[in-house]
Amino acid sequence: MKLKEKLTGSLVSVSLAVAGCLPVALMPVHAEDYSDTEYWYGQCTKPQTSADGVKACEGFKAYENERRQRLQQSISDFSSSISSLEGETDKVAALAQEQKALAEELSAQISQKEAAIAEIEANIQALQEQIRQKQAEIDAWDAQIKSRMRHEQGNVGTNMLVDLVMGASDLNDMLRRISGIERITEDDQAQISRLNELKAQLELSVSEEKRLQDENAAQKAELEEQKAQAKQLEDSYNQLVAQYKQQIADLQAQKRSAQADMNSIRDFVITSAGAGSASITTSSGFNVPVLGGQYSAGTWAYPGGGIHLGLDWAAPIGTPVVAPANGIVLYAANPVPSNSGYLGNMSGYPYGGGNTICLLCSMNGTLYAFSFAHLSQEGMSVSAGQSVSAGQQIALTGNSGNSTGPHCHIEVVNLGNMSVEEAIKRFSSSADFAWGTGWGNTAGACENKGSTPCRERPEIFFGS
Incomplete structure (x- = not known):
């Protein structure tokens, strides 16, 4: 070789x-x-x-x-x-x-x-x-x-x-x-x-x-x-x-109809102190409160049947939620994780609401209570007793409480000519998001009740 x-x-x-x-x-x-x-x-x-x-x-x-x-x-x-x-x-x-x-x-x-x-x-x-x-x-x-x-x-x-x-x-x-x-x-x-x-x-x-x-x-x-x-x-x-959405809704209504345990939520509820001097600059109309997404379920009934007392606004977790008008925060609490919702989850207050806010607003001299449910734990930027301006960001959408997906549930109660002082005193003593209109049926709807307080369809304020 x-x-x-x-x-x-x-x-x-x-x-x-x-x-x-x-x-x-x-x-x-x-x-x-x-x-x-x-x-x-x-x-x-x-x-x-x-x-x-x-x-x-x-x-x-x-x-x-x-x-x-x-x-x-x-x-x-x-x-x-x-x-x-x-x-x-x-x-x-x-x-x-x-x-x-x-x-x-x-x-x-x-x-x-x-x-x-x-x-x-x-x-x-x-x-x-x-x-x-x-x-x-x-x-x-x-x-x-x-x-x-x-x-x-x-x-x-x-x-x-x-x-x-x-x-x-x-x-x-x-x-x-x-x-x-x-x-x-x-x-x-x-x-x-x-x-x-x-x-x-x-x-x-x-x-x-x-x-x-x-x-x-x-x-x-x-x-x-x-x-x-x-x-x-x-x-x-x-x-x-x-199969079970209506049964869970009935269970939620039963829990919400019971007397609230004020001691457990007192830190998140407005106090009546200073109610006499509280005022809200009335607005001529309401801003759309969720800056993105779209309707997924209308007021009074779910698409598949069953009582639904508010408007569901489907939007990705973290979508901004703003004050629809000038107002005062009556309740704000974010006790649960942003994406912790599931069918039958009764966390938060009112039961099943997860992270929630109740806001007192005025439009054309009429007082309204807006409530927002299933919010994110992160991004809640207001607290009870705080004044807010129309369009001010107050929270982010989430999937908390009795929720089957990311959205914001919005309810509107028409308080008529009730004064701001009276509304604050009433809420501070009961923390009743329904304002006496009930939870399990539509008898409290304005078109059925004929007097205030009564429930309005949020769609009439934001377009349907």
Whole structure:
């Protein structure tokens, strides 16, 4: 064999045995706890630099598959539970809360998948560029070493290994040839070692590109599967809402009709002190109170049937809510998280309202009480007793209390020619958001009652 072929051939056939010289991966070699999914998504959407890293990511993928299967089983169980309730209202709230937890988990998984897909695609592009650069560097090193070998072999004066041993004319000639071979190995040892390392890295990069391409396809397929799960869960929940919304509304009305525990809410209710000097500059019309979104349910009845005493204004959580007119805050409390609502959740005051505000306003000399329910815990910027101006931001929309999605529930009670002083004194003693009009029927509607206080349809003030 030619000396050139013997030495350069070893450069072309590089073994991955040198991969042990690569940097140690930052992730655990054998991870047993994959519960921090955000961390593991971050790690496994990047190219791995060791076989241990690849193995750890394979373990995470198996963990994620099991998690998706468990969630699917929970969704199926949820659907089965609805059909077996048979009117047991006391179990509806627990089931609705279960649905909320499932929906939040599924939403988190979908968000992680979408972020992972974007990260993988960006990393694939970067990896392809790294592969191109590594290949160019390998080609340059390979050409340089081969050129030096040819030069050194020319100095040795022979290309045949047998000539090296048998063809020397004397001892001095043999030593000269051996010295030339030593110069080749000494001069190029570091370069050959670097070249072997680069080739090992290149092979790992190429295999990682394929792994990421496969992972990207798998993530996209799983994303579509999870979106289908979300649709299945939403459909089941809508079935639950349709079946039990009126029963939950009746339960809420019963609770609201009971005497309020003033001691528990006193800190959030206006006091009668200073009521005699309180005044409101009357407005000529009302501003639209929610700056975005649209009507989702009108006053007196839900689209699917059942009593509904106000207007539901569907809007994403965090949409500004403003004072419809100049006024005074009668009540403001935000005791529960912004997105904690579910069917049958009786948190907040009035029961089921979640985070709520009651506002006393005047339009064309007539006094009105506006109430806003299901608000966000964050962004509530007013407190009881505070005066506000028309258009001033008072809160943000949320999904709190007895709520099946992000929206603001608005009720309007017409107080007629009641004075501001009388209204403050009355509310401070009872905290009655209904002002005596009741909760379980529409008998308190202005068109039915014929006297004030009575309930108005908010739509008449903001357009229908």
